Each structure stands twice: as structure tokens, then as C-alpha cells.
Amino acid sequence: MGIFLSGGGSNMRALVADMTGDHPARPALVFSNNADAGGIAWAKGQGIATAVVDHRPFGNDRPAFEAAINAVLAPHALDIICLAGFMRVLTKGFVSGWQGRMINIHPSLLPKYRGLNTHTRALAAGDCEAGCTVHEVTAELDEGPLLGQARVPVEAGDTPADLAARVLVQEHILYPMVLRRFAAGDKTPIYLR
Ligand code: GRF
Numbered sequence: 480m481g482i483f484l485s486g487g488g489s490n491m492r493a494l495v496a497d498m499t500g501d502h503p504a505r506p507a508l509v510f511s512n513n514a515d516a517g518g519i520a521w522a523k524g525q526g527i528a529t530a531v532v533d534h535r536p537f538g539n540d541r542p543a544f545e546a547a548i549n550a551v552l553a554p555h556a557l558d559i560i561c562l563a564g565f566m567r568v569l570t571k572g573f574v575s576g577w578q579g580r581m582i583n584i585h586p587s588l589l590p591k592y593r594g595l596n597t598h599t600r601a602l603a604a605g606d607c608e609a610g611c612t613v614h615e616v617t618a619e620l621d622e623g624p625l626l627g628q629a630r631v632p633v634e635a636g637d638t639p640a641d642l643a644a645r646v647l648v649q650e651h652i653l654y655p656m657v658l659r660r661f662a663a664g665d666k667t668p669i670y671l672r
Contacts, residue, residue, distance in 0.1 A: 480498075480504045480505070480506060480507060480557055480558055480559040480560070480561060480658075480662065481506075481507060481508040481509075481510055481552060481555060481557040481559070481560045481561070482494060482495070482506060482508070482509050482510070482518075482560075482561045482563050483510045483511070483560060483561070483562045483563065483565035484509065484510075484511050484516055484518040484519075484563050484564045484565055485511055485512055485513050485516055485564055485565050485566040485567070486513070486516055486517065486518065486564050486566070487516070487517040487518055487564070488509070488516065488517060488518020488519075488521060488522075488563060488564060489564070489647065489650075489651065490561075490563035490564055490584055490650055490651065490654050491509060491518050491521075491522070491561075491563045491564070492518070492521060493650075493651035493652075493654060493655050494506070494561055494563065494654060494655055494658055495522075495525065495527065496655070497655035497658070497659065498658075502659055502662070503659070503662040503663045504558070504559060504658065504659075504662035506522075506527050507527075507528065507555045507556075507557055508527070508528045508529065508530060508552065508555045508557065509522035509527050509528070509529045509530075510529070510530045510531070510532075510548070510551070510552070511529075511531050511565075512531070512532060512533060512534045512565075512566075512567050513531070513533070514531045514533060516531075518563075518564075519531060528555065530551040530552070532544065532547045532548050532551060534567055541568075541569075541570050542570060542572055542573075544567075545569065545570060545572065545573040548573070549573070549576070557580075558580060558662075559580050559581070559582070559658075559661070559662060560577055560580065560581040560582075560616075561581075561582055561583075561654070561658060562581065562582070562583035562584070562616060563583075563584060563654070565583075568620060569616070571618040574616055574617060574618050575618065577616070578617070579615065581615070581616040582613060582614065582615055582616060582626060582657070582658070582661060583613070583614060583616050583621075583623075584611055584612070584613050584650055584653070584654045585597070585611065585612050585613075585614065585621050586598065586611050586643065586646050586647075586650065587600075587609065587610070587611070587612065588608070588609065588610045588611075588612060588628060588630065589612040589614060589621060589622075589625065589628075590622075591606075593620055593621035593622070594620065594621065596639075597609075598639040598640075598642040598643050598646070599639045601633065601642065602633065602637060602638075602639060602642065606633055607632065607633055608630050608631065608632055608633055609630070609633055609642055609645075609646055610628060610629050610630040610631055610646060610649060611628070611629050611646050611649055611650045611653060612625060612627070612628045613625075613626045613627040613628075613653060613654055613657040613669075614626055615666075624666065625668050626657045626660075626661060626666060626668055626669070627653050627654075627656065627657040627668055627669035627671075628653070628668070628669075628670055628671070629646075629649035629650070629652065629653040629670075629671035629672060630649075630671070630672045631645045631646055631648075631649055631672070649671060652671065653669065653671055656669050656671075657669055
């Protein structure tokens with residue numbers, strides 16, 4: 480399977496760490512749009528194949544960027560793509576080509592807070608809990624069938640960074656659990672707490 484990231488890739492590292500033994504999947508490629516992404520260096524150190532396609536030369540031509548992505552993915556014959564901190568929006572065209580085989584983790588209790596700055600928005604709304612969601616990727620941003628959700632309490636005085644750190648711990652538990660089940664062909668949602 481392939482893992483897409485743009486930054487440090489803590490979720491990617493959690494997924495890779497779990498793909499051992501009787502896990503039905505193995506990490507075949509770590510991909511990024513950012514050559515300096517810490518996750519790329521880490522993957523190389525683990526002997527995992529990596530690929531980078533910088534989105535900037537393509538400007539607003541998302542289909543051309545995505546065609547270049549598919550070109551570097553093709554030789555790896557991937558069965559599943561996991562988006563893990565990948566910060567580029569993918570078009571309907573790209574997503575349709577991976578329909579049913581691409582999943583993502585989002586740092587909110589979807590359908591609440593699609594998009595960015597989820598923790599800031601949850602705090603501003605006075606929510607008493609927050610969390611993360613793993614879902615199948617479909618054409619609409621942060622939509623798609625739910626595959627898992629984990630909840631955490633919001634504590635008095637939380638900053639967005641406090642809440643992000645608390646949620647990230649759960650992401651690293653939930654995403655590997657969901658991938659293990661999804662890779663075995665089981666889409667039964669997992670709910671933590
Ligand atoms: C996390 O909040 C994750 O939910 C979101 O990107 C953030 C960084 O993830 N997708 P990672 O540490 O790069 O895996």
C-alpha cells in the first residue's frame with residue numbers, strides 16, 4: 480500500500496510500525512509533494528521506497544499534477560492509498576481512479592469541522608469533546624463513508640496545540656486499527672471511547 484504525506488508523517492510511522500506479522504498489508508511506497516518532508520527521510524531510512532512530486536511547478540493545473548503522481552505510483556501496483564497528513568486537495572478525477580481504495584484521517588469528529596483548523600474551531604464552539612475520523616476518500620472534501628472515530632475530552636484551558644496533541648495520540652491508535660481491518664476487506668467502523 481502507499482502512504483501520502485506532506486510533513487513529519489507521524490501517522491505514516493504509526494501505520495508502518497503496525498504492518499508486521501499477519502497484517503494483510505505492507506508499506507510499498509511513501510509519497511509526498513514536499514521533498515523536505517520529514518516522513519520521506521524517515522521512510523528512506525527504513526528502506527521503504529519513496530517518491531516526491533512537487534506540486535508547485537504545476538501551478539493551478541491539478542490534473543497535470545495528479546497525472547504525474549499516478550505516473551510515479553504505477554510501477555508500485557498499489558492496492559490501497561492512505562492519506563496521512565497530505566496537505567493537497569485531490570480532484571474528483573484522481574479520487575475516482577482510487578475509489579474504494581483510498582482512506583484518510585481527519586482531526587475532527589466528522590461531519591463536524593471539515594477542512595482546516597479543526598481544533599481551533601472546536602474550542603471556539605465550546606465543544607466538550609473532540610477527536611479524529613478515518614474515512615474513505617470520495618470526491619467531496621472530508622466526506623466519504625466513515626471507517627473509524629476516536630473521541631477525546633476537551634479540557635478547561637486547552638489551546639489548539641493541547642487538543643491536537645491529545646487527538647494525535649488517538650490517531651496513532653485508530654488509523655492502524657482501521658487499516659488492518661480495511662486491508663482485510665472489512666469496512667465495519669471502529670469506535671474508540
Ligand atoms: C494530523 O492532525 C492529521 O490528523 C492530519 O495531519 C496532521 C499531521 O499528521 N491529517 P502527521 O503527523 O503528518 O501524520
